[in-house]
Amino acid sequence: MTSKSEKSYIQSSLLSDAPLRADGRSLWDYRSIFLETGIIAQANGSARVNVGGTEIVAACKLEVEDVESIDGIDGGRIFCAVSCSLSAYPHLSSAAIDDIQYDLSQLLNSTLGHSSLRPSNLSILPHKRSWLLNLDCIVISDVGNIYDVLFMAARAALWDTHVPITRAIEYRAPQRTSGDAMDESGLDTRQAAQAADFELKDYWTEGDILDGRDRWPVCITLNLISSKHFLDADPREDAAVPLRLLLIFSCPNSQKPLLQGTRLIGSGEIAPSEFKSLVEAGQKYAMALTKTLHAKLQSDSLQQ
Amino acid sequence: MASFDRRRINGPEESRPPVFEDDEDAEQISVTPKTRKGRANKDIRPIFLTTGLISEGNGSSYIETEKTKIACAVYGPRQIKNEPYNEIGNLNVEVKFSPFSCSRRRAPLRDAEDRSISVLIQQSLLPSLRLELLPKSGIDVFITIIENDGVEACVASGAVAASTALADAGIEMFGLVTSCASAMVEEDIWLDPTAEETVRARASFTIACIPALGTVTNIWQTGQLTAEEAICCLEACQTCCRDIHNVMASALLNSQAAKCS
Numbered sequence: 001m002t003s004k005s006e007k008s009y010i011q012s013s014l015l016s017d018a019p020l021r022a023d024g025r026s027l028w029d030y031r032s033i034f035l036e037t038g039i040i041a042q043a044n045g046s047a048r049v050n051v052g053g054t055e056i057v058a059a060c061k062l063e064v065e066d067v068e069s070i071d072g073i074d075g076g077r078i079f080c081a082v083s084c085s086l087s088a089y090p091h092l093s094s095a096a097i098d099d100i101q102y103d104l105s106q107l108l109n110s111t112l113g114h115s116s117l118r119p120s121n122l123s124i125l126p127h128k129r130s131w132l133l134n135l136d137c138i139v140i141s142d143v144g145n146i147y148d149v150l151f152m153a154a155r156a157a158l159w160d161t162h163v164p165i166t167r168a169i170e171y172r173a174p175q176r177t178s179g180d181a182m183d184e185s186g187l188d189t190r191q192a193a194q195a196a197d198f199e200l201k202d203y204w205t206e207g208d209i210l211d212g213r214d215r216w217p218v219c220i221t222l223n224l225i226s227s228k229h230f231l232d233a234d235p236r237e238d239a240a241v242p243l244r245l246l247l248i249f250s251c252p253n254s255q256k257p258l259l260q261g262t263r264l265i266g267s268g269e270i271a272p273s274e275f276k277s278l279v280e281a282g283q284k285y286a287m288a289l290t291k292t293l294h295a296k297l298q299s300d301s302l303q304q
Numbered sequence: 305m306a307s308f309d310r311r312r313i314n315g316p317e318e319s320r321p322p323v324f325e326d327d328e329d330a331e332q333i334s335v336t337p338k339t340r341k342g343r344a345n346k347d348i349r350p351i352f353l354t355t356g357l358i359s360e361g362n363g364s365s366y367i368e369t370e371k372t373k374i375a376c377a378v379y380g381p382r383q384i385k386n387e388p389y390n391e392i393g394n395l396n397v398e399v400k401f402s403p404f405s406c407s408r409r410r411a412p413l414r415d416a417e418d419r420s421i422s423v424l425i426q427q428s429l430l431p432s433l434r435l436e437l438l439p440k441s442g443i444d445v446f447i448t449i450i451e452n453d454g455v456e457a458c459v460a461s462g463a464v465a466a467s468t469a470l471a472d473a474g475i476e477m478f479g480l481v482t483s484c485a486s487a488m489v490e491e492d493i494w495l496d497p498t499a500e501e502t503v504r505a506r507a508s509f510t511i512a513c514i515p516a517l518g519t520v521t522n523i524w525q526t527g528q529l530t531a532e533e534a535i536c537c538l539e540a541c542q543t544c545c546r547d548i549h550n551v552m553a554s555a556l557l558n559s560q561a562a563k564c565s
Contacts, residue, residue, distance in 0.1 A: 102419060103423065110526045111526065114528070245523070250528075258529065259528070259534050260528060262509075262524065264523040265427065266427075267430045267431055270520050271518065272520055275520065
């Protein structure tokens with residue numbers, strides 16, 4: 001809980017000519033980012049991110065889904081769920097934590113589950129079976145900037161994901177040799193001629209890299225105060241500056257960055273002209289962040 | 305399998321909606337039409353907005369735009385018991401889909417999807433209300449969706465209905481909140497898209513703003529857009545919001561005139 005005088009102190013130091021923050025960072029610095037991938041052996045892809053204390057673990061698990069079922073999509077789909085550990089929010093009731101969990105899951109789902117980001121190698125048997133990628137994130141602790149860290153963790157886990165290689169198999173009726181009625185089996189006439197099932201080609205390799213690696217987006221949270229903005233708020237700054245603009249940019253290699261999601265959160269309003277300059281600033285930060293994360297993820301995957 | 309509700313008579317555990325012949329024909333049309341059916345890209349559907357639907361509430365409104373029908377009731381400002389003193393009033397928005405509002409029946413119990421719409425509508429309304437004048441009080445906004453034609457349309461019409469109902473209840477505010485949804489279909493911006501148009505679009509962009517002050521209170525975008533396209537969508541929606549504001553103002557003036565005469 002922050003008092004009014006503390007909030008006013010933080011606001012006035014952010015708005016002053018030489019902006020001051022509690023830990024001496026500039027308005028556009030992130031706290032130190034720690035990122036590791038491949039931490040969970042049983043998952044198809046996993047990652048842990050820690051930004052100045054806010055820690056999130058994300059893991060991907062693939063399961064086979066019937067395309068004809070209610071939720072199935074031909075070509076595969078991604079489903080995201082976020083759960084917050086009770087230790088992350090000790091001062092909130094479980095109903096409030098449920099609400100936070102739900103909101104974070106919705107944001108991830110509507111962004112990462114969108115058809116424009118769907119990977120192309122999630123299909124097993126066209127029109128019959130496909131992979132359902134379950135991306136589960138756990139918020140272990142939250143000391144500010146939860147949205148950015150959540151997307152960083154989700155992105156890293158998806159980067160690390162390998163899809164098992166499958167092979168479609170079809171049943172063929174065995175050739176009937178003339179005059180040998182004993183070889184015919186009563187089941188021959190009932191077997192389908194099309195590919196009806198699949199098998200794992202090779203148990204020992206992890207599989208193909210999940211497609212669309214460079215398209216996964218990053219989230220930039222611009223905390224808005226008066227006409228200024230700053231990045232990576234710690235909890236006190238969060239309380240003092242409630243209005244935030246979330247810009248979720250996808251920066252594929254050598255192409256223009258694309259906005260995959262936008263949200264305005266908090267009590268406050270912005271002018272349309274402000275939105276324009278914020279989007280341009282957000283684009284710059286997103287490209288820089290993507291480049292840094294890309295370098296780290298590349299070196300991680302080469303080491304494995 | 306439907307969840308078992310002890311307070312109601314449950315139907316059979318496994319049941320599916322019937323498939324009609326007409327539906328099968330409609331599904332086969334998968335080619336995106338290049339031009340919009342029935343109206344221009346920048347045209348919104350005609351809005352019917354009236355207040356005074358629910359006599360029990362302090363304020364209420366009903367909005368209808370083609371296939372989206374939403375009723376809104378406002379109760380407040382009223383005292384919040386069991387909560388510590390708060391010098392700023394509390395705005396609580398609750399949205400409920402009626403079971404018959406969607407093509408597949410929704411459970412009468414509160415659903416998770418209701419919450420995401422409530423959060424967006426609350427975000428749209430919050431900056432417009434003078435809650436600092438209402439310490440220790442709460443305002444409850446109950447929104448019932450009678451017929452649903454896409455989530456974006458629900459959010460936009462819901463915010464318009466809620467703001468009208470709040471004004472009808474006499475709650476002090478900085479200005480009326482109007483809201484408009486748009487969809488990016490290939491290279492064109494289509495305003496006020498229906499559910500089918502949204503599914504075929506590559507991105508949807510919904511804003512809420514206060515035309516009297518010229519500020520934006522809520523932005524919600526999903527899908528893939530470049531930064532320039534996002535800014536164009538914002539400008540298109542803002543222009544449309546000014547027209548919706550006139551509709552809201554005349555609805556409120558008419559209802560006041562009816563009350564006085």
